[in-house]
Amino acid sequence: MNKFGPMWxxxxxxxxxxxxxxxxxGGEGAWLTTEDGQRLLDLPASLWHANIGHGRARVAExxxxxxxxxxxxxxxxxxxxRPAMHLAERLVAMLPMSEPSVFFTSGGSDSxxxxxxxxxxxxxxxxxxxxxxxxxxxxxxxxxxxxxxxIAGLDFNREGYGAESLIPETARIPANDLAxxxxxxxxxxxENIAAVVVEPVIGTxxxxxxxxxxxxxxxALARANQIVFVADEVITGFGRLGHWFGSERWGLExxxxxxxxxxxxxxxxxxxxxxxxxLSEPFAEPGAPIFRHGLTYxxxxxxxxxxxxxxxxxxxxxxxxxxxxxxxxxxEALAPLAELPQVMDVRSIGLMAGIQLTPETNxxxxxxxxxxxxxxxxxxxxxxxxxxxxxxxxxxxxxLAIKTLxxxxxxxxxxEGHESA
Numbered sequence: 440m441n442k443f444g445p446m447w448x449x450x451x452x453x454x455x456x457x458x459x460x461x462x463x464x465g466g467e468g469a470w471l472t473t474e475d476g477q478r479l480l481d482l483p484a485s486l487w488h489a490n491i492g493h494g495r496a497r498v499a500e501x502x503x504x505x506x507x508x509x510x511x512x513x514x515x516x517x518x519x520x521r522p523a524m525h526l527a528e529r530l531v532a533m534l535p536m537s538e539p540s541v542f543f544t545s546g547g548s549d550s551x552x553x554x555x556x557x558x559x560x561x562x563x564x565x566x567x568x569x570x571x572x573x574x575x576x577x578x579x580x581x582x583x584x585x586x587x588x589x590i591a592g593l594d595f596n597r598e599g600y601g602a603e604s605l606i607p608e609t610a611r612i613p614a615n616d617l618a619x620x621x622x623x624x625x626x627x628x629x630e631n632i633a634a635v636v637v638e639p640v641i642g643t644x645x646x647x648x649x650x651x652x653x654x655x656x657x658x659a660l661a662r663a664n665q666i667v668f669v670a671d672e673v674i675t676g677f678g679r680l681g682h683w684f685g686s687e688r689w690g691l692e693x694x695x696x697x698x699x700x701x702x703x704x705x706x707x708x709x710x711x712x713x714x715x716x717x718l719s720e721p722f723a724e725p726g727a728p729i730f731r732h733g734l735t736y737x738x739x740x741x742x743x744x745x746x747x748x749x750x751x752x753x754x755x756x757x758x759x760x761x762x763x764x765x766x767x768x769x770x771e772a773l774a775p776l777a778e779l780p781q782v783m784d785v786r787s788i789g790l791m792a793g794i795q796l797t798p799e800t801n802x803x804x805x806x807x808x809x810x811x812x813x814x815x816x817x818x819x820x821x822x823x824x825x826x827x828x829x830x831x832x833x834x835x836x837x838x839l840a841i842k843t844l845x846x847x848x849x850x851x852x853x854x855e856g857h858e859s860a
Contacts, residue, residue: 461810466493469832471815479815480832480840483825487642487674487791488700491752492831498706501748502741511740514543515733523738526746530711534696535687538716543709543738547673547699548582550710551636554695555586555606556732557718558634558667564721564728572608572627574635574666578644578820579614581636581671581697590636593644593820614641615650621660629664634695636669639685645823646786646793654689661694667718669695673710677701678753678830680789681763694718704749709742758830762790768834769826772841779848783822792826793819794844801851808847814840 443453452459462474469492471479481489491498505522512520527541534541542557544550555573562570575581579592589606591597592614597604610627612620612635624632639654641647661668670693675685678701682688686696695718699710722730736742753759770787776794777785784795796802802822809816817825824844828837 461815468492468494469829469836477813479810479813480828480836482814482816482828482840484827484829485705486700487679487827488703488705489829490678490701491704491749491756491758492829495704495706495748495752497752498704498745498748501744502707505741505744509740511736511742513735514738520738520740522740522743522747526738526743529747529750530698530713533683534713535684536692536694536696536713536715539696539713540716540719542712542714543743544699544711545734545736545739546582546708546710547671547697548584548587549734550673550697550699550712551581551590551671552584552586553712553732554636554669554697555590555634557695557712557714557730558669560730560732561667561718561721562633567630569631570633570665572610572632574610574612574624574632576614576637576641577611578641578647579611579636579638579671580641580643581638582673592641614644614647615653617650617653617656617660620657624660624664624666629666632664632666634667634669635661636671638671639675639689639691640680640788640791642674642791642827643819645795645820646788646791646826648786648788649689654691658691658693667694669693669697671697673697673699674701674791674827675789677750678759678762679791679827681759681766683759685789702749703742703746706749707739707742707745708736709739709746753830756831762830765790765830765832765834765837769837769841772838776841776845776848779845781848781851787826790828790830793823794826794848795821795823796848798822800848804851805844805847808850809843812843812847814843816844 443456463471464474465472471481530541531539544553559571573590575590575592577592581587581590585605589604589609592611612623658668670686672684676698680688686693694715696713703709766789773785776782781797781800783797786793802818819825
């Protein structure tokens with residue numbers, strides 16, 4: 440057997456696995472239980488997705504009931520089942536876009552690949568073959584499939600594959616500089632650009648909210664230059680910013696929206712792409728070619744039933760409004776941490792935040808100390824601690840978690856001060 444055991448963990452330094460492996464055995468609400476019996480407050484909501492919290496029996500029952508009837512069936516060639524059809528109707532009614540349809544996937548990375556392929560295929564179909572390049576933002580994260588890796592705005596996810604981009608014809612624009620983005624588009628030529636892919640709030644890149652007017656300006660720029668505007672709402676969709684979709688917060692009307700995570704709160708893998716009517720229309724014309732794209736588990740029946748149960752819970756418990764109410768509480772709890780000398784910046788919006796530590800601060804020690812004290816967090820880009828809890832976290836639990844983070848940062852400072860003395 441190899442040195443790290445039978446399972447190769449994704450996005451993991453295998454050389455430190457023996458020290459860092461954490462085995463989770465259960466969860467309830469905003470809390471997790473480990474194999475050794477410790478309870479941990481789940482600040483990252485797993486990977487940004489446990490919106491309704493852990494341990495919802497109602498969702499498990501929805502899955503079991505669907506499996507007893509029909510576990511799933513594919514959607515290729517006009518096949519269908521009611522769970523996918525019903526969920527598509529529900530999503531179409533929610534999406535902040537014009538005459539949308541929904542293309543189901545198995546997750547966020549699938550959704551990005553789908554959106555990028557569709558943007559390029561659309562321009563080929565309508566006789567604009569030069570429009571192939573996909574723009575994305577510096578610092579952006581869009582999964583790790585072929586297109587997600589190629590348009591990543593985080594260099595460490597792009598490097599090591601023998602080419603600047605796994606899929607050619609990609610380029611980056613600054614995260615929050617509209618004037619420079621405009622200059623890059625002019626330099627490349629709008630006639631060569633198929634789409635721009637944008638997280639409303641950069642997530643893995645360090646929880647970076649948009650500068651005032653940036654998203655609105657970029658949306659207008661895309662529309663003026665006939666560039667497909669893709670909002671990557673894999674993280675911000677389904678309530679994370681106090682709106683069903685982050686695009687609503689800034690009055691955007693995307694041409695495509697990629698979705699996943701919060702659609703099922705992670706209870707089963709499911710993703711989707713919302714597609715504006717003008718993009719889908721040419722594919723429905725008599726004699727039009729098939730969009731040769733699909734996945735075995737697109738619109739998986741049981742996953743769709745789980746998504747319905749998840750959305751029911753969010754609606755019935757008013758969790759989008761709960762997030763809006765927790766937003767100022769989170770910001771207030773974080774404010775004192777900004778005064779710590781080893782904190783470079785504190786950024787928060789909705790129910791998500793990042794605490795960016797100075798480069799010399801040992802974030803791994805902070806994370807391990809928080810774990811000992813019953814709070815689970817993780818590291819994002821630029822030495823940033825990840826805060827994105829389930830919507831069901833209470834105000835007191837939220838304050839406790841942030842207080843614990845602050846105490847661990849301060850403790851590390853004191854210890855380092857003693858060592859230097």
